[in-house]
Structure formats: structure tokens, C-alpha cells
Amino acid sequence: MQALRIAVLIIFAVVTFPLTQAQDAESEITISRESAPDPTTFKLTQVAAGLTRPLYVTHAGDGSNRIFLVEQVGKVWILKNGLIQAQPFFDIEGLISPGAITNSFSEQGLLGLAFHSDYRDNGVFFVNYTDRRGGTVVARFRVDASNPDIADAASGQILFQLSQPYANHNGGHIEFGPDGYLYIALGDGGAANDPLGAGQNRQLLLGSILRIDVDSAAPYAIPPDNPFVDDLNARAEIWAYGLRNVWRFSFDRLTGDMYMADVGQNQWEEINFQPADSIGGENYGWNVWEGNHVFAGGNAPNHVPPIFDYSHAFGCSVTGGVIYRGEAIPDLQAVYLFGDWCSGRIWGIWRDPALAWQTRELMKTELPISSFGEDEAGEVYVIDYGGALYRFDPVGN
Numbered sequence: 001m002q003a004l005r006i007a008v009l010i011i012f013a014v015v016t017f018p019l020t021q022a023q024d025a026e027s028e029i030t031i032s033r034e035s036a037p038d039p040t041t042f043k044l045t046q047v048a049a050g051l052t053r054p055l056y057v058t059h060a061g062d063g064s065n066r067i068f069l070v071e072q073v074g075k076v077w078i079l080k081n082g083l084i085q086a087q088p089f090f091d092i093e094g095l096i097s098p099g100a101i102t103n104s105f106s107e108q109g110l111l112g113l114a115f116h117s118d119y120r121d122n123g124v125f126f127v128n129y130t131d132r133r134g135g136t137v138v139a140r141f142r143v144d145a146s147n148p149d150i151a152d153a154a155s156g157q158i159l160f161q162l163s164q165p166y167a168n169h170n171g172g173h174i175e176f177g178p179d180g181y182l183y184i185a186l187g188d189g190g191a192a193n194d195p196l197g198a199g200q201n202r203q204l205l206l207g208s209i210l211r212i213d214v215d216s217a218a219p220y221a222i223p224p225d226n227p228f229v230d231d232l233n234a235r236a237e238i239w240a241y242g243l244r245n246v247w248r249f250s251f252d253r254l255t256g257d258m259y260m261a262d263v264g265q266n267q268w269e270e271i272n273f274q275p276a277d278s279i280g281g282e283n284y285g286w287n288v289w290e291g292n293h294v295f296a297g298g299n300a301p302n303h304v305p306p307i308f309d310y311s312h313a314f315g316c317s318v319t320g321g322v323i324y325r326g327e328a329i330p331d332l333q334a335v336y337l338f339g340d341w342c343s344g345r346i347w348g349i350w351r352d353p354a355l356a357w358q359t360r361e362l363m364k365t366e367l368p369i370s371s372f373g374e375d376e377a378g379e380v381y382v383i384d385y386g387g388a389l390y391r392f393d394p395v396g397n
């Protein structure tokens with residue numbers, strides 16, 4: 001399997017090489033670069049402010065070019081033509097964990113938002129939040145029938161519910177893959193050291209990324225090709241496991257490759273990579289491993305090590321981002337951008353022409369970086385948990 005993947009990648013590399021910096025045919029997908037991105041060619045521009053603990057930014061994929069901003073306190077705001085609308089698109093402050101509203105820092109609240117792949121036609125979107133008792137909920141909502149800028153608050157249907165043993169490590173990211181299935185990140189349940197052994201225990205949904213079909217049955221169906229559907233010792237929803245607390249994953253919009261940032265405990269933060277042709281079942285190592293370093297030790301079958309890890313000399317908690325596929329900054333093409341919550345550093349990861357992973361620190365900001373995200377055009381944003389939204393812009397504009 002690995003040999004096949006490498007062969008496929010080499011074919012792609014040959015097809016795209018040497019169009020690594022400037023591509024002129026839409027059918028060509030750049031997956032590698034000959035050189036590092038030059039940090040003097042781009043900057044961060046503040047495009048919105050005044051938000052309350054923003055955690056995520058995304059778009060509806062409906063051609064409206066609206067930007068949706070997720071606040072931990074239970075609200076989603078629309079940024080349209082440069083202005084945050086007067087009324088929130090969505091508001092579930094009354095449903096979420098009280099700690100998410102009253103505490104200065106919490107891992108609870110409204111954590112994820114994903115629009116259905118057919119949102120333009122069906123108006124359906126999904127949220128991930130912790131409820132008033134601290135449990136994880138994934139719910140389906142619908143846009144208001146007469147106003148595209150307001151969600152129908154009465155349309156909520158709970159899809160998925162899971163009690164959480166501790167207040168931290170709730171994961172929270174949800175996103176549709178290129179296969180149309182909904183992927184859900186669940187942390188190991190919390191406390192420290194993974195007391196439940198959730199990372200390596202495939203009978204627990206915690207410590208995993210789930211993959212479910214939201215269209216074929218209510219509340220959801222298991223995709224027939226999920227890796228553990230026939231395994232009596234594993235839950236059928238699990239797509240990948242061995243994860244401590246994935247804080248944002250994303251799919252490359254051109255290739256379908258998946259990038260996952262897994263927050264470490266006290267020493268190592270990591271980025272994991274899953275190629276688009278993965279059949280699932282990857283074990284990302286926790287808590288046998290923390291990054292590329294032995295943690296509890298023991299056996300981690302099918303362990304897939306991260307493509308990058310960094311020590312706490314450079315930060316404290318990784319915030320996963322997205323691979324740049326926009327047009328404004330050609331020099332960032334095919335670079336996966338991510339950062340750190342404590343140090344404000346932003347790094348880029350890319351593959352060189354030999355398809356080896358390369359990494360460089362691109363920026364040292366002063367921001368508590370809670371998330372990255374894309375707009376419809378593929379331009380990339382950074383969320384400042386203090387309340388602002390920044391966009392990567394070319395220098396000179």
C-alpha cells in the first residue's frame with residue numbers, strides 16, 4: 001500500500017514538476033515546491049475585530065462569499081462585504097456549557113461548524129459544542145427559509161452525543177471530507193496522561209477522528225468502507241485513532257489530503273498527514289507516543305508518526321491550519337500553514353521535489369492563535385482569540 005502511495009505521489013510530482021512556483025494550467029495541482037516560501041512577500045491584515053473569544057472561521061461554499069465566524073460563547077457571525085452583520089447567524093448560548101461563557105479560559109463551548117457539501121441547495125449545516133453538562137454534541141441545523149443570513153433556531157436535531165469524563169480535550173472540529181462524509185475530532189476525554197487509555201482503545205470513541213454519513217440514515221449511517229466496520233473490538237465510527245486532542249484538521253481542497261494538528265501534553269506538539277487515498281485505520285500514537293517521542297511506551301500497532309513535531313521551547317499548544325490554495329499569494333502555494341496558541345509563531349510545511357517534508361517558521365506574531373480557516377476563494381485567515389480576524393495578504397497591496 002505504501003509503495004502504491006509513493007508511486008502515485010511520484011506520478012503527481014512528475015506531472016506538476018517544474019510548475020512548483022507558477023502554474024498556468026487549471027488541471028495541474030501543485031503538491032511540491034522547489035524552495036521555501038519567502039516571509040517578506042506576505043503579511044497579516046486585520047479584517048474584523050470586536051469578537052468574543054472567536055475560535056473558527058469558514059465559509060458556506062454556496063457562492064455567496066460570506067465568511068462565518070464562530071465564537072466559543074455560542075454565536076456565529078457573518079462577515080459580508082467587510083462588515084460583521086448586526087444580528088448573529090446562529091446563537092446557542094443557552095445550550096452550551098456555562099463554563100464556556102463565564103471562565104476566562106475553557107475548552108468547552110461552541111467548537112466547530114461545517115456546512116453541508118450541498119448547502120446551497122439544502123441549507124443544512126452542523127455544529128459541534130459541549131452542552132450544559134459538558135458532553136459533546138454534534139447537531140444539524142438549517143438556514144431560515146426566508147433569510148440566508150439567519151439560521152432557523154428551531155431546526156436543531158441532535159446527531160451525536162457523548163458524555164465527557166473531564167472538561168478538557170473535547171476536540172471539536174467537524175468538516176466534510178471530499179468523500180461527502182462528516183469527520184469529527186474527539187479528544188482523549190481530558191485530565192492528563194490519558195487516564196482512560198482512550199487514545200489506543202478503539203472501543204472508545206474518544207481519542208479518535210470519526211467518519212459518519214449524515215445523508216443515508218437518521219441520525220447518521222456508518223460508511224460501509226470505514227476501517228473497523230467488521231472489527232468487534234472497535235467502534236465502527238472510528239476513522240483514525242491514537243489522538244490526544246486534535247485542534248483543527250483540514251483537507252487540501254485540491255488533493256483531498258488531510259492534515260491534523262494534535263495538541264501534546266507537556267513537551268511535543270505535532271502535525272499528522274493522511275494522504276487522500278488512505279483507507280483509514282491509522283494509529284497516530286498517543287499515549288504510547290507524544291510526537292516522535294516515547295510517552296507511556298508500549299505497543300502502538302500501525303503507528304503513523306507525525307510529519308513534524310516541535311518542543312515547548314517554541315510554544316505550548318499547536319493550532320492546526322490549512323494548506324494555502326488561494327491566488328493572492330503565489331509564493332504560499334502548497335504550503336500548509338499552522339501556528340501555536342502560546343508563542344504566536346506561524347510555520348509552513350511543504351514537500352520538496354523529492355516529496356520530503358520541509359518546515360520553516362514564517363512569522364512570530366503576538367496573537368493567541370485559536371484557529372486558521374479559508375474563504376471560498378481559498379484565501380487563508382488567522383483567528384486572534386482576543387477578538388480579531390486576520391487575513392494573509394501579499395505585501396505591496
Ligand SMILES: [Ca+2]
Pocket residue numbers: 242262270284285286289290291305306
Ligand atoms: Ca502522535
